[in-house]
Amino acid sequence: MSRGSVTVRAARWSATHPWRAIGLWLLLVVVAVGMSAVIPKQATKDKDNWVGQSGVASQLIEDANLGERPSETILITNSGAVLDKASATSVIGQLRQKMTAINAVGNVGQPVWAENGKAALLPIELKGTADDAADNVGKLVAATAEVQRAHPDLSIAETGEASLDKGIWKQVGADLGHAEKLSLPITFALMLLAFGALIAAGIPVLLAFSAVGAALGFYAPLSYLFPDGGSVANVVLLIGMAVGVDYSLFYLKREREERRRGHSTIDAVEIAAATSGHSVVVSGMAVIVSMAGLYVAQDATFSSMATATIVVVAVAVLGSLTVLPALLAKLGHRVDRPRVPLLWRLNRRIGPGGISRRILAPVLRFPRIALVIAAIGVVALAVPALDMKTEPGGLNTLPQAIPEVRTMTALQENFPSRGTSYSVVVKASDGQAAAAALAKLRGDAVKTGELVAMPGEEIRASGNTAVLTMASPHPDSSQEAKDALLKLRNDLGPAALGSLPGATWAVGGEAASSSDYGQHQRDQLPYVIAFVLGLTLLMMAFTFRSLAIALVTTLLNLASVAACFGVLSLVFQHTWAEGLLNFTSPGFVVSWIPLFLFVILVGLSMDYHVFVLGRIREGVQDGLSPRDAVRKGITESAGVVTSAAAVMVSVFAVFATLGMIEMKQMGVGLAVAVLIDATLVRIVILPSIMVLLGRKAWWPNKLYAASAAEPATDRELVKV
16 A cells, blocks of 8 residues: 555544544544434334235235234233132233223223133233334233232233333343443453553454444434334444454554554554555455345345444444544553553563464465365364254244243143234225135135134225134244145135135235245345355455455355354254253244344455455565465464454354344354354465465466566475
């Protein structure tokens, strides 16, 4: 990079005007945080996630105004024993009195008694929309809890869509708070190990945390275009801390290295900007390009994740190129104070790349053997991915620690007809004929034994549209429930509704929506893969002016992702890791996880891949042989890569300890992939390939043309 490059000019201005740069950064963060306080963040609505046949059904129901009112259910049990009807009746009377007094309640239904005699339920219909129910359900839950306290001998609990969502997001909030409490001190401890000095360790953590706060603020107005699907805060914390620390780490390590070589602080900052600063920009662009692949998925939740991640990466890049040089210039040599004696001496004794040199020596000596062994290891980890099963998340993937989940599970066990439900909607030229056809379908469905009629549920009709609700007596994730959905869509539906003149029909409902959503993710995955790999390949080819480098990068990214998917299959489709990670295996990977992980992993692996290749290219530019350039590039970047990977692995591993199984799968997948990528792939496979390719690795870069004129050094590639 020339001294006139953008990264160098930004660093020079920040270093020579440190207080202005620091003040502008603080102003940026304050304004962003203020925006998050003033501008309410918008959340996705149910309609935003309508896909497939269930989406068609939901639209038909909405157009005919046949949607059911939001409802809640209060379940009364006696710890599995037979329920005393007199006691339960008394409790139901008290519940009815309290619920009727709540303005948000539209109607309190009649109690329903379980056939097994162990439970009773009280259905409650709420006023308004689902959003209104979400705002008011807390009043119902509080009233239910009050009755429960008065009757400790019984179990009185509430569940329903609104209360279940409230319980889930309460758990998510608790998980997020737990992750924040753990990730910050762990990250700081790792930085302390990397630098051996308090100030140097604190700067990357402080900048990363401020980038996360600023990004959440800037996302608030963007949420009006890309509403939050519920996971934005988690993803911004996850990715923001990882890349924010890494970018500062790249820059700070290089600046310290140049100061040790005798350069002044300003010169060291400029050299760091020309080298590591350039790598930060390229890495940031790679992450942004990868995350843009989520837009291809055509999913509202993924679009919000992509937008928020792009913002936090852009803010982290901006901080590392502006306020970081200002801090380094202002602190000078004091950035290495106060030193932690033991850690400082340990860092000085090991030296840069001390451990990696020992690992790298046999790799460079026997590149073919090292490549074969490492490739076998990656393939062995990736093989289980061939058997990876993906299913949408459901009740069985939610933590039983959530009270509403336990209540819903008990409700479905005692009242099978209140479990997995499907809505069959038909719009025809003759509304009466449509209702009659649905009545016939209901009779045929009950005869199969796979579906049951909902007690008290009548066919709803309005104009030329009619809706029938059926239920499966099996859990939503069971094969029986899936078979029931397929029978409705492929057999019963066409037989009863296919001959209606001008008819449009579809099968929807919550279980059908989950199934369609999972299928939508599987259908979009190939397009996302093609988009991300294609753009990153072009980006690497442009950055390094080398087709070979671009192709090698793509293959290594695929290797890391394949190994990640294999480990996910091993851990979450079997039971051997349940005790270790405190979860109950659902027997599958949640459907959105592979697509999301693929995009994130490609972006993050490019993070230090670009940095390593940049150091190798510096060696080639200095006239070193390919082998010596690889040795120099790997050893000089190993400390940074190891520290960066340790930060990522530790932050991601924290998410593997959370209660939500989706967060566990995401945390395990990211932590394992980064660990494999930073060790096996970058320290063994990458240098082996670069040594074996020799000068061909830079074709058609001018580095290849310039060095090709020195045939004598070609023989060095086969020497130790």
